[in-house]
């Protein structure tokens with residue numbers, strides 16, 4: 316079997332290793348026969364340029380995967396400086412290290428670089444126009460990678476969930492166990508994506524011989540709304556015998572649930588480029604949701 320560009324026994328440095336995607340990257344490394352050196356926020360603050368350089372020099376990785384990010388979309392509207400420091404400036408520090416060492420940089424970005432006004436799914440070179448600070452900071456981060464690195468994969472993803480960390484699935488299960496009635500936004504469209512699927516795709520790309528550097532979308536079919544996702548979560552939870560109080564689920568409009576940060580009405584990512592170039596088949600989110608609910 317062709318193990319591709321970096322082969323087995325690849326040493327990969329992973330930032331933000333306690334985040335949703337970070338944890339899955341650490342867990343999956345073994346099945347790709349790679350050595351993962353994980354750094355969580357406490358051990359390596361990526362906004363500290365010297366610390367980043369020191370960690371990279373000390374461990375001499377063959378690739379860096381940046382799973383660290385400031386992901387509090389609403390809080391970012393106030394924490395503008397921190398959001399930019401983590402999502403934009405620190406990304407440049409990591410990208411520069413990769414460029415200096417001539418190693419690949421894998422950076423995760425977001426559907427929130429789009430404003431959601433498009434009809435149909437977003438492709439990689441569609442116009443970007445973030446609606447809030449989080450999306451703006453992630454966009455600057457993307458551009459820093461493109462400016463500094465030659466060997467990079469920027470992977471934009473959406474609506475990430477896993478059995479750990481903070482995410483919509485866990486919030487719904489918690490609220491569904493506490494309340495009889497819930498209201499969920501039904502006019503924002505996107506594709507839920509499991510952190511495990513993202514990690515799997517990242518290793519598949521890294522160990523492929525394609526070296527087709529650039530920007531890609533990774534999201535799981537099919538498109539839904541937050542309301543539709545909530546319905547699926549509760550159905551799955553009941554299949555697994557979870558005790559839920561919730562009996563009424565109301566479909567509401569974005570206007571009925573005001574948040575500090577505006578969200579795109581449509582953030583469906585088109586993943587044809589990824590599937591075609593790397594010959595990958597991304598599985599539906601409903602399958603990953605089954606596994607996630609079982610694990611929870």
Ligand SMILES: NC(=O)c1ccc[n+]([C@@H]2O[C@H](COP(=O)([O-])OP(=O)(O)OC[C@H]3O[C@@H](n4cnc5c(N)ncnc54)[C@H](OP(=O)(O)O)[C@@H]3O)[C@@H](O)[C@H]2O)c1
Pocket residue numbers: 330331332333334335336337355356357359360361362381382383384385386401423424425426453471472473474475476480481510
């Ligand atoms: N979550 C989503 O729905 C979503 C959607 C689209 C794209 N994405 C992107 O996907 C990627 C992974 O997201 P995720 O859901 O796995 O995020 P997450 O669970 O919030 O994990 C992010 C990790 O980064 C760490 N971190 C924050 N600031 C740091 C710093 N200065 N130095 C080092 N580590 C730091 C956090 O640690 P602390 O918690 O200790 O601060 C956390 O462990 C991110 O690039 C995100 O922008 C996420």
